[in-house]
Amino acid sequence: MARPYWTGNLQISLVSFGVSLYVATESKSQISFHQISRRTGERIRHQKVLESAAESNEATTAVEKDEIVKGYEHTKGKYVIIEPAELENLRVPSKHTIAVSQFVNTNELNPEFVEKPYFVLPENDTQTEAFTVVRQALVKTGKVAIGKVTFSGRENILAVMPAPHDDRGMMAYTLRFPNELRNQSDYFRDIKPTAVDADSLELAETLIKKMSAKLDLNKFEDGYEVAVKALVDAKINNLPIPIDEAPRKQPTNVVNLMDALRKSIGSDSRMGKKPPKSEKAPPAKKIALVKSQARRKTA
Numbered sequence: 001m002a003r004p005y006w007t008g009n010l011q012i013s014l015v016s017f018g019v020s021l022y023v024a025t026e027s028k029s030q031i032s033f034h035q036i037s038r039r040t041g042e043r044i045r046h047q048k049v050l051e052s053a054a055e056s057n058e059a060t061t062a063v064e065k066d067e068i069v070k071g072y073e074h075t076k077g078k079y080v081i082i083e084p085a086e087l088e089n090l091r092v093p094s095k096h097t098i099a100v101s102q103f104v105n106t107n108e109l110n111p112e113f114v115e116k117p118y119f120v121l122p123e124n125d126t127q128t129e130a131f132t133v134v135r136q137a138l139v140k141t142g143k144v145a146i147g148k149v150t151f152s153g154r155e156n157i158l159a160v161m162p163a164p165h166d167d168r169g170m171m172a173y174t175l176r177f178p179n180e181l182r183n184q185s186d187y188f189r190d191i192k193p194t195a196v197d198a199d200s201l202e203l204a205e206t207l208i209k210k211m212s213a214k215l216d217l218n219k220f221e222d223g224y225e226v227a228v229k230a231l232v233d234a235k236i237n238n239l240p241i242p243i244d245e246a247p248r249k250q251p252t253n254v255v256n257l258m259d260a261l262r263k264s265i266g267s268d269s270r271m272g273k274k275p276p277k278s279e280k281a282p283p284a285k286k287i288a289l290v291k292s293q294a295r296r297k298t299a
Helices: 051-055 084-088 125-141 198-211 223-236 257-265 284-298
Strands: 006-012 015-023 070-075 078-082 097-099 102-105 114-122 143-151 154-162 170-175
Antiparallel strands (some): 015 114
16 A cells, blocks of 8 residues: 555544545556657756856756755745745644544535545554544534645645545545635626526426436546547557547537427437427317318318
8 A cells, every 4th residue: 555645633622543644546647748859859858957047048057956945035036045944844733633623514515625535544553443433423424524734835624524435434635725716706797697498498407317327437538548549559650640620610500409409308209298389289170170171182
């Protein structure tokens, strides 16, 4: 098993026990690129140099790693240097302890605020009893613990909850601070208010029901990576390079929404419903009259 990303205490009032956080995601991309000189075909290496030397185009050697420290620009061109040891010794309680400040319902975690998942395990066997009791209590109450934790050079809001597909572990999710999320009204306010036709809405609901299924992410693949792999294989084997097809031009006439919905669902008979009001079937009396007239002509 990988090394824990963070180890410390989970504290709930006077209850405290050791936990370890493990990063729950990893990159599965099979394609990676290097920067190459078009002229020579050699790989490009990046070096860190002094700004003064770069601006004057002077030949200079790379700055060694142990020479580089962090600096905060307090006025234009003037920096206060921050040593690594000073950052390590910052007095931030959440560096060592996730202090739970409250519990919330699961549905209060809006998806737009959820950032990155972590596996939460007891730090060792002696911490398992308290860990398991808290986990079971969260399951029974349907609650999520909210606290803060410091890692990756910042303090994060953290949500801790039982793992949804395991009856032993817990999951933690870092949450974005409200000021990190752009104001949605700045984007949505220009959407034109539109009246919804009842028949169109009914057809849309039917289409959604028809296409509803249990989510299985294993059915999806990264189409972009597949295309890049095909491009690489073609170049290695001197085959024709696959080229993206030009998108089809949209018809100039506006497609009828009702027709598009009906075609997506299938025929009206499959729906088991009467045709929409906008296209009512001709009255039965009118049909009978037409049939009667047809019989007289053939008699």
